[in-house]
Amino acid sequence: MDPLVVDVVHFYPRENAQPHNTVKFEVINDENPTITIVRRGQPFNGVVRFTRPFDENEDVVQLVFNLGDKPLMDTQGSMILKRDVIPDKHSWCAKILDIQGDTVSFEVSTPVTLPVGCWTLRLVTSLKSSHAREVYDYDQDLYILFNPWNPDDQTYMEDVGLLQEYVLNDVGKVWVGPIKTTRGKPWFYGQFDSAVLPAVMFMLDRADIPFHHRGDPVKVSRVISRIVNSNDDAGVLVGRWDGDYDDGTAPSEWTGSVEILAQYLETQQVVPYGQCWVFAGVVTTVCRALGIPSRVVSNLVSAHDANSSLTVDKYYTENMEELDFDPNNPQGADSIWNYHVWNDVWMARPDLPPGYGGWQAVDATPQETSSGMYQCGPAPLEAIKQGVIGFNYDVEFMLASVNADLMRWRKDPESESGYSMVDTNNYHIGRMVLTKKPFVFDPLGDEDRQDIxxxxxxxxxxxxxRLALMNGVRYSERAKRYYAVAANSSSDVTFKLRDIDTVPIGKEFRVIVDIDNMSDEGRNIKAALTATSVFYNGVKADVVKKIEGKVFVGPQKHEQVSILVQPDDYLPKLVEYCNMKISAMAIVDETKQSWADDDDFQVLKPDISIKFNEDLIIGQPATAVLSFVNPLERTLTGCEFRVTSSGVAGRTLRLAAAPAAPHALLSADLPVLPNKLGMINFIATFKSAELKDINGSATVEVFEG
Structure with a gap:
């Protein structure tokens, strides 16, 4: 008698996907699925057929699962098929369920700490009575992922209902824009697309994360924060913030992550270009694909603390002109981003004292290095909130992002440090932290916005x-020095920069500073007002208009200084996303009291309307009309829409549109062939030579015929 020869092995991809919550992966829904996707720490079923009947007394069948090219203890599971095995959450086992002649049904159990990835399987058959053996290599992909549904998994979420949002939802919103006009930009995560899991495996390999570390979500999420940017290791996206994207895709044009990951996998080259929300969108796709619960987080008015002082410092000359560098930190100045986007990932933290599990911040936008590489997190939200900066990883940087104080310093030859403090603002940074509310998607408004x-x-x-911030300051020698200096000059004149809420594109606006002299003597004041176009990360683009002058304010009197900005002043100088900064500075001759303030706002653009003229029926062609009104006094040329949808064949469609005259309606027809029932989402962006970063989305129901 010879050892068994394997004829076929089958893992029931569809049947296993149901209990494993992997049924949404596209490859599982192929006509004859060949790829199996399951979660660790949970049994899955298979069957093997041999070329002769299986003899329980004589035949031995060994299953050997391997991860990577040099399997070790943690990355190999070897077991003999047996009838009477009791599964254990820390080990592999294979249990015989049924024998029908030459066919054996079995169940495989995996350890709940198993490294995730694409595993291979080898079957070795032998006889109890001889040394002869046969080897069979299973040639299909078998993915084993994190299992946040399993209470023993490190990614487990107690409120299992939320996993519908944080692992299984493939569409979301990212809040972008300055605080007054921030809005949700729809994003198609598409973690179940057939290109995504292979792209994620390629990323992890390129990041050189050892296979035996791939079971630890702390290590995996830290590596994801590094490999989604391309700064250290030919990762996925090249970051760029200067408005010059001709040799790639402008960040504002992306509608989702799939196109980016598919391009990365196909070309094995870095993809140009990303900015913070693009990095964050890709991180959520990667994490949700692997089974790590993830959400995208937007911090409105975000500090980039370049020198670990837990302050954001702005410096001025003696005449209150702003310096564009930091005299105390030659490497780089602190900056304030209108908004900054990163991610929270959910996991237990067995590497930290109790109480620091749950949401952890990770940031893939390359800003500062951590342990020598552009990576950031996972930082427990609880540690950020309490100012406990000693814990892994990067809590101090994240604490400054949401809670640094803004300090202004003026050159002062009489001061010991060379600078005296103008003022300090505790309320400026981290005005609001937003994410998408679970289970809600509002294509037209902000009903799905959650303030966290x-x-x-x-x-x-x-x-x-104050205590949490001071707690952080207490642990940092450098921060202590900054907080030790406080302003104590006389201030009998008050200044107020009036807020500008919204300016529709093509309309004028006025910058106004109110000045009140509370003293009984007249005051001579030097003032300067500037309107500048800025990139969203705080970098200045162009001065749009500036005035400087002297104003006399009588005792107990009120005056105002103002500047009118016309569309012709700002339109040629606007940069992407149309963010503007107004800055005001003043110095009182008699008392040397100084003051400075600034404010950000956005010039608003129209949204794309997406309309359907008839009901959508599965499998029947229909048309969607994309449109908006040109808000400018000039013709739009080189017009193109880009559309992604969860229920239409093909990943992303591009549609050219005819030039649009000033204030004319611009529209394009989108052919649609719905391929799944229920609610489907459409996400659109538009660009032209004159106007970019126009967005829109719609949710529509597909019915049976």
């Missing part, structure tokens, strides 16, 4: 918030 500021910091101005 309280998860990142205590309410501004409360004793707990």
């Amino acid at each position: 500021t309280a998860e990142y910091k205590h309410r501004e101005g409360t004793a707990s918030e």
Whole structure:
């Protein structure tokens, strides 16, 4: 008698996918699926057919699962098929369920700490009575992923209902724009697309993360924060913030992650270009594909603390002109981003004291290095909130992002440090931290916006918030020095920069500073007002208009200084996303009291309307009309829409549109062939030579015929 020869092995991809919550992966829904996707720590079923009947007394069948090219203890599972095995959450086993002649049904159990990835399987058959053996290599992909549904998995979420949002939802929103006009930009995560898991495996290999580390979500999420940017290791996206994207795709044009990951996998080259929300969108896709719960987080008015002082420092000359460098930190100046986007990932933290599990911040936008590489996190939200900066990883940087104080310094030859403090603002940074509300998607408004500021910091101005920040300061020698200096000059004149809320594109606006002299003597004041176009990361683009002058304010009198900005002043100088900064500075001759303030706002653009003229029926062609009105006094040329949808064949469609005259309606027809029932989402962006970063989305139901 010879050892068994394997005829076929089959893992029931569809049947296993149901209990494993992997049924949404596209490859599982192929006509004859050949790829199996399951989650660790949970049994899955298979069957093997041999070329002769299986003899329980004589035949031995060994299953050997391997991950990577040099399997070790943690990356190999070897077991003999047996009838009476009791599964254990820390080990592999294979249990015989049924024998029908030459066919054996079995169940495989995997350890709940198993490294995730694409595993291979080898079957070795032999006889109890001889040394002869046969080897069979199973040639299909078998993915084993994190299992946040399993209470023993490190990614387990107690409120299992939320996993519908944080692992299984393939569409979301990213809040972008300055605080007054921030809005949700729809994003198609597409973690179940057939290109995504192979792209994720390629990323992890390129990041050189050892296979035996791939079971630890702390290590995996830290590596994801590094490999989604291309700064250290030919990762996925090249970051660029200067408005010059001709040799790639402008960040504002992307509608989702799939196109980016598919291009990365196909070309094995870095993909140009990303900015913070693009990095964050890709991180959520990668994490959700692997089974790590993830959400995209937007911090409105975000600090980039370049020198670990837990402050954002702005420096001015003696005449209150702003310096564009930091005299105390030659490597780089602190900056304030209108908004910054990163991710929260969910996991237990067995590497930290109890109480620091749950949401952890990771940031893939390359800003500062951590342990020598452009990576950031996972930083427990609880540690950020309490100012406990000693814990892994990068808590100090994240604490400054949401809660640094803004300090202004003026050159002062009489001061010991060479600079005296103008003022300090505790409320400026981290105005609001937003994410998408679970289970809601509002294509037209902000009903799906969730304010999670309280998860990142205590309410501004409360004793707990000051204590948390000072707790961080206490652990940092450098921060102590900055906080030791406080302003004590006389201030009998008050200044107020009026807020500008919204300016529709093509309309004028006025910058106004109110000045009140509280003293009984007249005051001579030098003032300067500037309107500048800025990139969203705080980098200045062009001065749009500036005035400087002297104003006399009589005792107990009120005056105002203002500047009118016309569309012709700002339109040629606007940069992407149309963010503007207004800055005001003043110095009182008699008392040397100085003051400075600035404010950000956005010139608003129209949204794309997406309309269907008839009901959508599965498998029947239909048309969607994309349109908006040109808001400018000039013709739009080189017009193109880009559309992604969850229920239409093909990943992303591009549609050229005819030039649009000033204030004319611009529209394009989108052919649609719905391929799944229920609610499907459409996400659109538009660009032209004159106007970019126009967005729109719609949710529509597909019916049976």
